[in-house]
Amino acid sequence: MKSLLPDVSPLSFSPLDVSLTAAPLLAALYGITVLALLFVLLNPTGVRRAVVTVSGALVGAATGWVLAWFISDVWDPWGVSLSTGTRLWAVALLAGVAMVLLNLRGQPRWRRAIAICALPLCLLSATAGINADIGEFPTVRVALGLDAFQPLSQTLATARGDAQAASTAGTTVASTGTVGTVTIPGTVSGFAARSAMVYLPPAATGTNPAALPVVVMLSGQPGSPSDVFTAGGLANILDRYAKAHSGLAPIVVVPDQLGSPSSNPMCVNSALGRVDTYLTIDVPAWIRAHLHVKDQPSAWTIAGFSQGGTCSIQLGAAHPELFGSILDIAGEVVPKNGSEAHTVAAGFDGDAAAYAAAAPVAILAAHAPYTALGAIFVAGDGDPRFLPGVRTLADAAAGAGVDTHLFVSPGTAHDWHTVDYAWTRALPIIAARTGLLAPDSVGMTG
Structure with missing residues (x-):
């Protein structure tokens, strides 16, 4: 199989792949x-x-x-x-x-x-x-914006071709996953999203693959879905886990919840875009139609960093029938687009009560007690603006009956180093909660 991560072997090394950190x-x-x-x-x-x-x-x-x-x-x-x-x-x-x-x-x-x-x-x-x-630009390639990903179907075809050639030659194929772009249309929501990203672990692209759990991961704002793999290095973390577990790791889908780098529709349905509907109806429908995943809520996780972390606790707490686990990395206590007055006006049509009801703490209280939901909260110890809010949300989740874990990343702030720490600590918990190591029957269909 072929990874889209830079290949820095002596024969293929490029100055563009020099580490800037x-x-x-x-x-x-x-x-x-x-x-x-x-x-x-x-x-x-x-x-x-x-x-x-x-x-x-x-x-x-x-x-x-x-x-x-x-x-x-x-x-x-x-x-x-x-x-x-x-x-x-x-x-x-x-x-x-x-x-x-x-x-x-x-x-x-x-x-x-x-x-x-x-x-x-x-x-x-x-x-x-x-x-x-x-940790925003790990290599020269990323800093220059040259780390373009190929469509997932094309990447899979290349990976399978490499695997066939390696098999014919009697060599061993590297245990790395496949990353590519996909289009997830806003069929119901009408939301104009940019291209999404998908990570398929090695177990997802083999012969007769089993259904795997899925994680819906959301980037921060400003940003784009590819940031999760370029700045966040998520494929490396997942590959390391897969290598230690016979090629098994979650399928990760990174949709676009922003529409553009500078936009922030706050993952609610408003004049800024029907993002709630996009992420809870359009994206899950696309995943079920195109990826061989487990269908029960216990196998689905919603995760995010910063603005994406706010979205993860909002949507995960509001939709336990869809998501069984939440990973909130340095999210906010409330959805926010500028000042509170601007947030209420732009995202809630001036309705202060609707704004208050959209706060994750209010959502948790409204759906309590939870019986099967789990949540992992992470923030850096050098992030004074977001860490107190993350602690507040963790306390609220635990009080609502959510199986709660709180991690504080040492020596990091509101940055991609915290994301790395968060995924490294959260992945074993997600694997256990989603039944990853006992798959029942992954890959691309259609």
């Missing part, structure tokens, strides 16, 4: 930047210039911290607090820039040339450090 690359970049700064600073310029340089660096550092605070906590364009690591990179960047600018005048030409080169090095180091902190 690998320690050796980052250490080399940081080292070169520090050396450039030292060349600029370590020169016989006298006490006065030294005092000015130190003062400028302190002013630059303070400006960086204030700028990060303003962007994160005042302007708040993403609805997410910047992590301490990202804030410190802003401090280091502006401190470095200030030191360089204050040492350009009165220097030999070769020192000025090095100083000019130090400026982009500072910017590049800060960008790389922030990216490593967030």
